[in-house]
Amino acid sequence: MSSIDSVIEAVFAPLSAVLSSIIFVELPIFGGVPVVVLWLMLAAVFFTVWLRFQPITGLKHSIAVIRGRYARKTDPGEISSFQALATELSATVGLGNIAGVAIAIVAGGPGAAVWIALFGFFAMSVKMAEAALGSKYRRVLPDGSTLGGPMYVLRDGFAEIGWKRFGVVLAGIYAVCALIGMLGGGNLFQANQVTMIVSSAFGENSVIGQNNWMIGAALAVIVAIVVLGGVTSIARWTSFITPFMAIAYILSVLLIIVMNIGQLPSAVAEIFTGAVSPQGVTGGAIGVAVIGIQRALFSNAAGVGTASMSFSASKTKDPATEGYTAMWGPFVDSVVVCMLTAVAIVITGVHRHGSPDSDGVVLTAEAFGTVTAWFPYVLTAVVFLFGLSTMLSYSFFCEMLATYIFGPSKGVRITFRIIYVLSVVVGAAISMDSMVGFADATTFLVTLPNLLGLYVLARVVRYEILRHRTRVAVGTVSEVDEDLRVGMGDHTPTREQTRTAEMEAIRLDEHETAVHNRLAADPDWPHYSDERSPGAAAADGAAGADGSSGSHATG
Numbered sequence: 052m053s054s055i056d057s058v059i060e061a062v063f064a065p066l067s068a069v070l071s072s073i074i075f076v077e078l079p080i081f082g083g084v085p086v087v088v089l090w091l092m093l094a095a096v097f098f099t100v101w102l103r104f105q106p107i108t109g110l111k112h113s114i115a116v117i118r119g120r121y122a123r124k125t126d127p128g129e130i131s132s133f134q135a136l137a138t139e140l141s142a143t144v145g146l147g148n149i150a151g152v153a154i155a156i157v158a159g160g161p162g163a164a165v166w167i168a169l170f171g172f173f174a175m176s177v178k179m180a181e182a183a184l185g186s187k188y189r190r191v192l193p194d195g196s197t198l199g200g201p202m203y204v205l206r207d208g209f210a211e212i213g214w215k216r217f218g219v220v221l222a223g224i225y226a227v228c229a230l231i232g233m234l235g236g237g238n239l240f241q242a243n244q245v246t247m248i249v250s251s252a253f254g255e256n257s258v259i260g261q262n263n264w265m266i267g268a269a270l271a272v273i274v275a276i277v278v279l280g281g282v283t284s285i286a287r288w289t290s291f292i293t294p295f296m297a298i299a300y301i302l303s304v305l306l307i308i309v310m311n312i313g314q315l316p317s318a319v320a321e322i323f324t325g326a327v328s329p330q331g332v333t334g335g336a337i338g339v340a341v342i343g344i345q346r347a348l349f350s351n352a353a354g355v356g357t358a359s360m361s362f363s364a365s366k367t368k369d370p371a372t373e374g375y376t377a378m379w380g381p382f383v384d385s386v387v388v389c390m391l392t393a394v395a396i397v398i399t400g401v402h403r404h405g406s407p408d409s410d411g412v413v414l415t416a417e418a419f420g421t422v423t424a425w426f427p428y429v430l431t432a433v434v435f436l437f438g439l440s441t442m443l444s445y446s447f448f449c450e451m452l453a454t455y456i457f458g459p460s461k462g463v464r465i466t467f468r469i470i471y472v473l474s475v476v477v478g479a480a481i482s483m484d485s486m487v488g489f490a491d492a493t494t495f496l497v498t499l500p501n502l503l504g505l506y507v508l509a510r511v512v513r514y515e516i517l518r519h520r521t522r523v524a525v526g527t528v529s530e531v532d533e534d535l536r537v538g539m540g541d542h543t544p545t546r547e548q549t550r551t552a553e554m555e556a557i558r559l560d561e562h563e564t565a566v567h568n569r570l571a572a573d574p575d576w577p578h579y580s581d582e583r584s585p586g587a588a589a590a591d592g593a594a595g596a597d598g599s600s601g602s603h604a605t606g
Contacts, residue, residue, distance in 0.1 A: 125552035128366030150411025159342030162325025164393030166343025171385025174353035182377030185359030199363020235490025237445025242478030267479025371519030
C-alpha cells in the first residue's frame with residue numbers, strides 16, 4: 052500500500068466504520084434487513100399509491116412528454132426533458148446493473164431478479180415526486196441558467212409552510228453529505244473501477260497496468276472536454292452516450308440469450324419460482340425479496356435526490372411534466388437492464404459456481420464468454436462507457452451542490468469543475484476501500500432529509516401531478532405547435548420565437564396585474580390574510596384535486 056493510500060485509509064477507515072454502522076444498521080429479521088432499505092421501500096410504495104399508480108395510468112402520456120410535446124423552446128430551462136432523462140440514466144445505469152445484479156443472484160438466487168424488477172416499478176413514483184418538486188422549486192438566474200435539487204426543495208418548500216429554519220438545516224445537511232458522497236461514489240470510485248477494468252484488459256504487467264495514473268489522465272481529458280462546458284455540454288454528450296451504451300448492452304445480452312436459447316424456458320422458470328420458493332436462502336422468500344429490493348433501490352438511486360437536480364434544468368413551465376419523464380429512469384434501470392443481466396447470468400449458469408464474495412463483473416464476463424472468446428471485451432467497452440457517463444452526470448450533481456454551499460458565482464463553478472477533473476486522476480491512482488464505504492454511507496444518509504421533504508410536501512406534488520393530468524384531459528393544456536416544441540434535443544428558440552414569448556409574458560403580466568387590482572378594490576371579493584402561504588394554498592389544492600376538502604390553490 053502506498054503512502055497516499057495509507058493516509059486515506061487512516062482518515063476514512065474509522066469514519067467509514069462508524070457512519071456505515073449507523074446508516075446500514077440492520078433489523079434482525081429475515082436474515083437482516085437494513086433500516087435504510089425499509090425507509091426507501093416505504094417511500095416507494097407510498098408514492099405509488101399516493102400518486103394513483105401513475106407509472107401505469109400515466110404511461111402513455113409520459114411518452115408524449117418525453118418527446119417534448121408539452122414544452123416550448125422559450126420556456127425557462129437549459130436542456131430538454133429527454134436530455135435530463137439521459138443525464139439521470141447516465142448516473143444510475145452503471146456497474147450496479149452488471150456487478151450488483153450478478154452478486155444479488157448469487158446471494159439470493161435467481162428469484163432476486165423478480166424483486167429487483169418489481170421494486171424498480173415502485174421506485175418510478177419516487178423519481179416522479181423528486182423531479183416534479185425539483186422543477187417546482189428551482190431557481191432560474193438572469194442569464195437563463197438554473198439551480199435546483201433537494202436542497203432548494205427543502206429550503207424553499209419548507210419555508211412556504213412555515214418551517215423555514217428546519218428546511219434550511221435539512222438542506223444544509225443534504226448538500227454537504229451529498230457532495231461528499233457523490234464526489235466519492237460518482238467520481239473517485241467510478242474512475243477507480245474504469246481504471247481497473249482497462250488495466251485488466253491490457254494486462255497487469257503492461258506499461259498501462261503498472262501506471263494507472265496514465266489511464267486516469269486520459270479519462271480526465273475526456274471528462275474535462277465535456278464538464279468544462281457546463282450542463283448543456285454534459286446533457287448533449289449523455290443524450291448521445293446513454294442510448295448508445297444501453298442499446299449496445301441490450302443487444303449483447305440478447306445475443307447471449309439467442310446463443311443459449313435452449314435453456315431459456317428453464318432459466319425463466321428458475322427466476323420466477325425462485326422468487327417465491329427459494330432454496331438455501333436465509334429468510335426464505337422474504338430473504339430473497341430483501342436482497343432483490345435492496346439491489347433495485349441501490350441501483351436506481353430512487354430517494355437519493357439526483358432526479359431533483361437533473362430535471363431542474365429542463366425547459367418547462369409545468370413541474371409535472373418532469374415527473375412524467377423522470378419515472379422512466381427506474382424502469383429502464385431496474386426493470387429492463389437489470390432483468391436482462393439476470394437472464395444472461397441464469398441462462399448461462401455462471402451463478403451456480405459463484406459466491407457472495409465473487410466479482411460481479413467477472414461473473415457477467417463469463418456469461419459473455421459463452422458467445423465467443425473475445426465477447427467479454429464488448430462488456431469491457433460497455434462498462435467503460437457506463438463509468439464515463441456516470442462521471443459526467445455526477446459532475447453536474449456535484450456542481451449543483453457546490454454552488455448551493457459556496458454560491459452560484461462563475462468563479463465557484465470554474466474552480467469546482469477543475470477540482471472535479473483533477474479528482475479523476477486521483478481516483479484512478481489510489482486504493483478506494485474505505486473511501487468507498489464512506490461515500491456509500493454519506494450517499495444514503497441523504498435519503499433521510501430528502502424523503503422527509505417528499506413526505507412533508509406530498510400534497511403539493513400530488514396537486515401538481517393530478518392538476519396536470521386533469522388539464523390535459525379537459526383540453527386546457529394541449530400539445531405545443533411542432534415548430535415551437537422542445538422535442539428530444541433541439542431546444543434553442545429562434546430570435547422571433549424569443550421576442551414573441553417576451554411580448555406574451557408582458558401581456559400576461561399586465562393582465563394579471565389589472566385583475567389583481569380590480570379584485571383588491573372589490574369589497575365583496577374574499578381576501579385572505581397575509582399569513583396564508585402559497586404552500587398552504589397548494590396543499591389545499593392537492594386535497595381538492597383528489598376529492599377531499601380544499602379551497603383555492605396557487606397556479
